[in-house]
Amino acid sequence: MGNILRFLKYAGNYKGVIRRFFFAEILILIWAAVQLLIPILLQVLIDNGLTLGNLELVFDVCLLIIVLAVVAFVASILAAKYSANIGSDYAHFLRIKLYTKIEELSFGNLDRFQTSDLIVRLTSDVNNYRNAAIQIVYYLFRSPFMLVGGVFLAFAVAPPLFPIILMILGVTIFILYLYIKLTPPMYRRMQKRLDELNLVLQENLAGVRVVKAFVRNEHEMERFDERNVTLKEEATKPLKLIAILEPSLWLILNIAISASLFFGAWGYANWGFDITSGEIVSFTNLIFAIMGALVTLAILLPMITKAGVSLGRIFKVLEDNLDIVQKKNAVKVPEMKGRVVFNNVSMSYLNEEGIPNETPVIKNINFTAEPGEMIAILGATGSGKSTLINLIPRFYDVTQGKITIDGVDVRDMDIGDLRGHIGIALQKANLFSSNVRNNIKFGADISQEYVEKVAEVADAHSFITSHVDGYDRQVARKGVNFSGGQRQRISIARALARKPKILILDDSTSAVDVATETRIQGALPSVLEETTTFVIAQRISTVLIADKILLMENGEIVAQGAHRELLDTSPLYREIYESQLGKLED
Amino acid sequence: MSQTPQVKIEKEEKLEAKLIKEVEEELIEVKKGKAFGRLFNYILAYKGRVIFVIIMVFLSAVCQALIPYFLGLGVDKFVELVNFGTGGDQIILYSIVMAGLALGFSLTRWIYIHQMSIISQKAMYSLRKDLFNHIQTLSLRFYDKQPVGELMSRVVNDIEAINQFLSDGIYQLFQALFTIGIIAAIMLIINIWLALAVLVTLPLMIFMIYINNKYARIAYTTLQEELGSMNGFMEETISGSKTIKAYQLEEIAMERFDDVSDKVRKVDARANFLGLIIFPTTILITTIDLAIVGMVGGWFIAALSVGTVVTFLSYARQFAQPMSQISQIYSWLLSAIAGASRVFEILDAKPQIVDKLNAPPIEVKDGHVEFEHVDFSYVPGIQILYDNTFKALPGQKIGLCGPTGAGKSTIINLLTRFYDVQNGDISIDDQSIYDIKQDSLRKSCGIVLQVPYLFSESIMYNLRYGKLDATDEECVEAAKMAFAHDFIMRLPQGYDTPLSEGGGNLSQGQGQLLTIARAFLANPNILVLDEATSSVDTRTEKNIQTALARLMSGRTSFVIAHRLSTIADSDNILALDHGRIVDWGPHEKLLEEKGFYYRLWMSQFKEELMKEKEEMKKAKQETS
Secondary structure (H helix, E strand, O other), X not given: OHHHHHHHHHHOOHHHHHHHHHHHHHHHHHHHHHHHHHHHHHHHHHHHHHOOOOHHHHHHHHHHHHHHHHHHHHHHHHHHHHHHHHHHHHHHHHHHHHHHHHHHOOHHHHXXXXXXXXXXXXXXXXXXXXXXXHHHHHHHOHHHHHHHHHHHHHHXXXXXXXXXXXXXXXXXXXXXXXXHHHHHHHHHHHHHHHHHHHHHHHHHHHOHHHHHHOOOXXXXXXXXXXXXXXXXXXXXXXXXXXXXXXXXXXXXXXXHHHHHHHXXXXXXXXXXXXXXXXXXXXXXXXXXXXXXXXHHHHHHHHHHHHHHHHHHHHHHHHOOOOOOOOOOOOEOOOOOOOOXXXXXXXXXXXXXXXXXXXXXXXXXXXXEEOOOOEEEEEEOOOOOHHHHHHOOOOOOOOOEXXXXXXXXXXXXXXXXXXXXXXXXXXXXXOOOOOEHHHHHHOOOOOOHHHHHHHHHHOOOHHHHHOOOOHHHOEOOHHHOOOOHHHHHHHHHHHHHHOOOOEEEEEOOOOOOOHHHHHHHHHHHHHOOOOOEEEEEEXXXXXXXXXXXXXXXXXXXXXXXXXXXXXXXXXXXXXXXHHHHHOOOOO | OOOOHHHHHHHHHHHHHHHHHHOXXXXXXXXXXXXXXXXXXXXXXXXXXXXXXXXXXXXHHHHHHHHHHHHHHHHHHHHHHHHHOOOHHHHHHHHHHHHHHHHHHHHHHHHXXXXXXXXXXXXXXXXXXHHHHHHHHOOHHHHXXXXXXXXXXXXXXXXXXXXXXXXXXXXXXXXXXXXXXXXXXXXXXXXXXXXXXXXXXXXXXXXXXXXXXXXXXXXXXHHHHHHHHHHHHHHHHHHOHHHHHHOOOHHHHHHHHHHHHHHHHHHHXXXXXXXXXXXXXHHHHHHHHHHHHHHHHHHOHHHOOHHHHHHHHXXXXXXXXXXXXXXXXXXXXXXXXXXXXXXXXXXXXXXXXXXXXXXXXXXXXXXXXXXXXEEEEEEOOEEEEEEEEEEXXXXXXXXXXXXXXXXXXXXXXXXXXXXXXXXXXXXXOOEEOOOOOHHHHHHHEEEEOOOOOOOOOEHHHHHXXXXXXXXHHHHHHHHHXXXXXXXXXXXXXXXXXXXXXXXXXXXXHHHHHHHHHHHHHHOOOEEEEEOOOOOOOHHHHHHHHHHHHHXXXXXXXXXXXXXXXXXXXXXXXXXXXXOEEEEEEOHHHHHHHOOHHHHHHHHHHOHHHHHHHHHHHHHHHHHO
């Protein structure tokens, strides 16, 4: 509930929602009032019309009922329109806020929220809130109104029968309490079992080769069956509980109706109740209204709780502190030469509270890259190579030391300007669903000739033009219609397209073969005038021509220098070289 | 950042098979009617219970329909009581009957909902079991065409849609139909005019529900489409979020998202509106019905009692509800049938690789492997292997190399009969692998894949996957052989340490060592290694190489190399180019021949480096 109030405050009067809510509620109260009035009219119909044979009154009352029903219907339809719109508007509002926030998040924030997590928040969490919002607007005020109005009218219509209402309220609330209390944990347990079952299925599908290679089909079937049986048992439990609760509600309702008749007659005969048959019928009709309102509330409450939880998760993203914020008086960088200096740089990732972890990922990094130089970074997975280059465009901030470009600390620069001078091809080459040309241009203002030129350099031109649509070929979602190597080459072309002063290739040729890689490397200088280049590579053959090689191990630079130099000075470098290219001497 | 293992597997394995996706699906569509019938068979397996449920639903509906009748009689007696002071005893009797009926109604209802829960969950159990067990029999070709993620979401969502219909839909459908039928019958028996008064709104009700359904379905379909494209957009831009930030395209992404989200908003509002108005529509029609019953009752009041009118007023109230329920059930039914037809598509998929009738198990004596004129294509028309012929003698190590897509992995897929050749034959110790049981073939071929695949169970479980009846000692022994014992003992719970999904809490290198240990346990005659591409730290790398060498010794082994240095010591190297064997022989011989392998070797080294190496060699010789 707290989260919902927090949200209402946050959303404020978005798209005039307050006024629309107000209108909707007025319409809904009209609708509810009419529904409460119908039993009263029925009483008049029976007592004053039918019993007395007053046909004229019967017709008048019935016409009135029809007119009221139509009025109520119009009101309820308009209210439905308002409710549905408010729900969808809120959903849109939340999505936009969330998405905007995600676009603002720094890399560090993104690492803490997984993609799938963020998408769940944008879809099912938003959806939970939307559903609740619609139901709240449409039913939350209607039901209490019907409940209170129904009880009040029941008392007014047949005061002697009022104890029946109290009985209904007591027992119904007890049953609904059981429902609200007992079913959610049962459903949670069932969901847990279902997740376990799905995990087996997922692993079985993903590991199909292992399963087949070891001929473990039977074993897998047993493993699945075990969980399938447990799921069956857990799934039956809440259904069985509802199987008993729902008929009990009906029992109360029907017993209450028979009790109304019984006590009405008995009381009239023995205790001098002042009651008519119309009043008894009217009373039973009000029982329906009261029960209906209670059940609706019982269905609504869990929905609201769920929406509150979802909102909480959404707020967690919305209120996440950004790791990297631009300084107020950031330095504009219209021109860049590309002299990159790492001055005693250490970096630790931040934990969820935004505090740096104790163990740094890279430590005491010192080196200088002169404009136009090519720096290769070599080292095992997890040695800190990617972390190091991610600091240059300020995807992360250093924890200690500083990085300067042309003498200016990157943290003092305008982030847009800084990144504008850097072309980067990340480890995972992301393509987006547009055409190939746009995926290469990617915001850069360049001619078709230049697009083709950079594609040529990235060894992508030939496979692009081998397709009939060439540069107009559509890229499917996430680029699935291109192979891993092709995606990497397009992403290299993209990095070149913006004529960067600093180029970063983060293991961006891992999926292309050695020959292609060599071609790309050979062609790079033709578009890189005075561009400082950083190349991360696993293969030693990639780094041979670099001006400087940084050899990293456990977050530190253990050796730096050109290839020939390192062969002589670094045993580790020599070891890697030999393990990949064979012994130098036999 | 870290990719899930199946993504990696997909990425790596599909390089050669990537064209397959473009070929039409082999799943054959199951007609909706057939799907419905087959789905029903799962329920009909419990025929006795189902009949019992239907009887209970019927009794329940009778009880429910009789309550208003006795209320009406009671009201008449009440009028009598007021006017003449008689009939009090009957009222007591009637109200007791009503209470009895109420009890009967709720009791039978409880029984049938309870029974139906059991039936539906048993049916769901069988359906899930059939599906899973059938998937186990399918060949790899099936998996090539269905990406795991797609298959998963399909199975999970479809099963859920079926569950909804089976556990709630079926009994509610009977309930609604019986209620309508029985009330209509009782009404017609009591008074035809009042019955007609109640029924006159029926066409209106059906019409409105029909109209609503029609538009709602259109709206929901559009909503699904818009949601699909919005989710696709989110999925793409959020997983590619770092790229977008690196290129400062956040603004454009936000604008486009605003667009897609707004489209969803519009159609979402319409769909929700249509969903909301069913309830007020039902109320409108019920209320109008009350008025009509009142009028007709008034018109015929001379021939009727007040109680009869009261009975019909109640019926008018009870009548609309099952009608709107049917429309709900109908939409459940539609999604259940759609789900069922997709589930049955999978169940109908025929395994492509089947054993010959009475095929004997393979008998491997020394592991003599022979490929004879093997042609193969994943997709008709796009041949991957051409006329591959070669022999591996017992205990030999064969290195496979060639550019990406040359067909290296394919050879291994054929040897283990994950796929069948189009032409030619493969034999092991003179037994064609097509004449023996495929299970026995795979048991004698150990495979160590480049991406270690681990289950989210304990380490012990994962080791034992190689040999189900292995003792703890055997597992530990294997782990020691694979250099895995030391790091396992350093883990908090040792061999009982549970692995997270995909073995995420181990490093890549540790995962590889575990899979090697698993292969030790399996103790195959023939070994297939798909060498890892990703680099691990130098010590682990050395351990992996030593463990693999131990594993290979004495077994005929096939090694797919990504770095040529690891296969330089092979007995024979098989170099593939565009599916043809272009070089065959030991390393030194192939280098001398200066053919394809030589060029591969050189390109890896770069010519200048080779020169450098030669020079260094020379210098060394001169000094010594």
